[in-house]
Amino acid sequence: MANIILFGKAPEGNDETHLISYQIAASSYRTPDGEEHAINAFSSSHSGEVMPADGSVLNVPEGCFAEQFQLVGCTADTVELKMVFSRMSTFETPVEIPVK
Amino acid sequence: MDRMNEYQALLQALSETPPALEGSVARAKAKDRRRRAGRWCGIPMASLGGLAAAFVLLVNFSLPFARACGNIPFLKDLAAAVAFSPSLKAAVEHDYVQPIGQSQTVNDVTMTVEYLIVDQKQVNIFFSLKSDAYTALWGDPEVLEPDGETGGRSVGWRSPEDGSGLQQVVVNYLEGDTPDALTLRFKVMGDRERAPDEPIPAPDALSRIGGEALPEREYVAEFTFDLGFNPAFTETGETISLGTPFTLDGQDFTADSVEIYPTHVRLNLSADPANTAWLKGLDFYLTDENGNRYDKVSNGISATGTGHAGGMTSFRLESSYFGRAEHLTVHIAGCTWLDRDREYVTLDLAQGKALSPPARRRDAGGDYTSGVHGQYHPFR
Numbered sequence: 001m002a003n004i005i006l007f008g009k010a011p012e013g014n015d016e017t018h019l020i021s022y023q024i025a026a027s028s029y030r031t032p033d034g035e036e037h038a039i040n041a042f043s044s045s046h047s048g049e050v051m052p053a054d055g056s057v058l059n060v061p062e063g064c065f066a067e068q069f070q071l072v073g074c075t076a077d078t079v080e081l082k083m084v085f086s087r088m089s090t091f092e093t094p095v096e097i098p099v100k
Numbered sequence: 101m102d103r104m105n106e107y108q109a110l111l112q113a114l115s116e117t118p119p120a121l122e123g124s125v126a127r128a129k130a131k132d133r134r135r136r137a138g139r140w141c142g143i144p145m146a147s148l149g150g151l152a153a154a155f156v157l158l159v160n161f162s163l164p165f166a167r168a169c170g171n172i173p174f175l176k177d178l179a180a181a182v183a184f185s186p187s188l189k190a191a192v193e194h195d196y197v198q199p200i201g202q203s204q205t206v207n208d209v210t211m212t213v214e215y216l217i218v219d220q221k222q223v224n225i226f227f228s229l230k231s232d233a234y235t236a237l238w239g240d241p242e243v244l245e246p247d248g249e250t251g252g253r254s255v256g257w258r259s260p261e262d263g264s265g266l267q268q269v270v271v272n273y274l275e276g277d278t279p280d281a282l283t284l285r286f287k288v289m290g291d292r293e294r295a296p297d298e299p300i301p302a303p304d305a306l307s308r309i310g311g312e313a314l315p316e317r318e319y320v321a322e323f324t325f326d327l328g329f330n331p332a333f334t335e336t337g338e339t340i341s342l343g344t345p346f347t348l349d350g351q352d353f354t355a356d357s358v359e360i361y362p363t364h365v366r367l368n369l370s371a372d373p374a375n376t377a378w379l380k381g382l383d384f385y386l387t388d389e390n391g392n393r394y395d396k397v398s399n400g401i402s403a404t405g406t407g408h409a410g411g412m413t414s415f416r417l418e419s420s421y422f423g424r425a426e427h428l429t430v431h432i433a434g435c436t437w438l439d440r441d442r443e444y445v446t447l448d449l450a451q452g453k454a455l456s457p458p459a460r461r462r463d464a465g466g467d468y469t470s471g472v473h474g475q476y477h478p479f480r
Contacts, residue, residue, distance in 0.1 A: 077448065078448050080447075081445050081447055082443060082444055086439045086443075089349050090433065094432055095346055096432075097432070099428040099429060100428050
C-alpha cells in the first residue's frame with residue numbers, strides 16, 4: 001500500500017469558514033503491467049499539518065490544501081496516476097459570447 | 101251631477117287604493133326575499149362539488165392560494181430549503197412551485213411530500229420526515245420512471261444539517277425531458293430515543309473492532325409516493341441556438357446552444373477534434389442588460405461530458421429565467437485543462453517523487469507558474 005498526498009492551491013473564496021477544495025487526482029492509477037486500479041477514497045485537509053500513515057508529519061504549504069489517498073494493495077515501484085486536470089488558466093479579459 | 105263633476109269623481113276613485121290591494125307591495129317584497137332565500141338554499145349539490153374541486157385544484161397548483169390557506173410554517177421551511185440555491189430561491193419568489201401535501205404514516209414515522217419545483221430538465225421534491233419515536237431520520241431515495249428507464253439522469257438527496265426542515269430529492273435529466281409523473285420510494289433509517297432505564301449498547305456493538313464494516317442499519321419505514329407534474333411546469337424551458345465559434349488558450353470550440361430553465365442554465369459546446377487538451381472546467385458567468393449576473397451553479401451537477409475520458413461539453417449556471425432579460429452574454433474568465441499527453445503522471449513510490457511534471461497554472465499574461473501544483477509525497 002502507498003499513501004499519496006498532493007498539495008493544491010486553495011481556490012479563490014477559501015477562508016477559515018469556507019473551506020474549498022477540488023479534486024486533483026482522478027479515481028484510478030495504472031501499474032507497469034498496464035492494469036488499471038481504482039482509488040476508492042479521498043480526503044482533503046486545510047489544516048496546517050497532515051499525517052501520512054508512517055507517523056510522520058507534513059506541513060501544508062501556506063494557501064494550499066492537501067489531498068490524501070491510498071493505493072491499497074499496490075506493490076509496484078512506479079505507478080501512473082490519472083489526473084483530473086493538468087493546468088488552469090485565468091483570462092485578463094474574459095471571452096464573451098452573445099446569447100441574445 | 102254634471103259631466104265635469106262625474107269626471108272628477110272617477111279620477112278621485114282611481115287615485116285611491118282598492119281594499120284588496122292594501123299592502124300588496126310589502127307582500128311582493130317579502131315574497132321576493134323568500135324566493136331569493138329559497139334559491140340560495142337550493143343550490144344543487146353538484147355545484148358545491150364543483151366548488152370543492154376548484155378549491156382542491158387551487159390549493160395544489162397555486163402557491164399564493166395555498167399560502168392564503170394557512171400553510172405558512174411549511175413555506176418557511178421551503179424558503180430555508182432553497183436558500184442555498186439562487187435559482188430555486190427565485191423560483192419560490194415567483195410562485196413557481198407545485199404544492200403537493202401528500203402524507204403517509206408507517207411505524208410512527210410520517211413522511212409528507214410538501215412541494216415540487218419542476219421544469220423540463222429537473223425535478224426537485226421537498227418533503228418532511230417526522231416522528232415522536234426517533235430523534236433523527238434519514239434514508240435512501242429511489243426514483244422510478246413511468247417507463248422503468250433509469251439511464252440518462254442522476255438522482256441526488258439533500259438533508260438539512262440540523263436534521264429538521266425539508267429534505268430534498270433532485271432528479272436531473274441529462275438529455276431527455278422530465279416525464280409527466282414519477283414515483284418516489286424512500287426507505288427511512290432512524291435513531292431511536294432511548295428510555296432512561298434502557299442500557300447503552302456496548303461499544304463493540306456500535307463499531308466492530310479491527311476495522312470491520314459497521315453492520316447495515318435496518319430501515320424503520322418505507323414510503324411510496326406517486327407524483328404527477330403540472331404540464332405547465334414540465335414544458336417550461338427555452339433553447340437558443342448559437343453556432344458561435346471561439347478560442348480558449350489556442351483550443352477551438354463552438355458554442356452550440358444555451359438552454360434556459362427555471363432551475364438552471366446550460367451552455368452547450370463542441371470541441372474541435374484537433375484540440376490538444378480536454379476542457380475539464382469553465383470559470384464563467386452570464387450577464388443581462390439589467391446588470392444581473394448569474395454564476396456557476398452553487399450545488400449539484402456543474403458540467404457533463406459525452407466523450408471518452410475527454411472534456412466536458414455542457415456547463416451549468418444559475419438560472420436567468422425569472423430575470424426576463426432581452427439580452428444575455430456569456431463571459432468565460434478562465435478554464436481548466438487536461439492536456440491529452442498528460443492524462444497520467446508517473447510516480448516513483450520507492451523514492452517518493454514524481455517522474456513527470458506536475459500540474460501547473462497559467463495565469464493571465466501567459467507565463468507558466470507554480471500556482472496550482474502537485475507535490476507528490478508518497479509513503480509506503
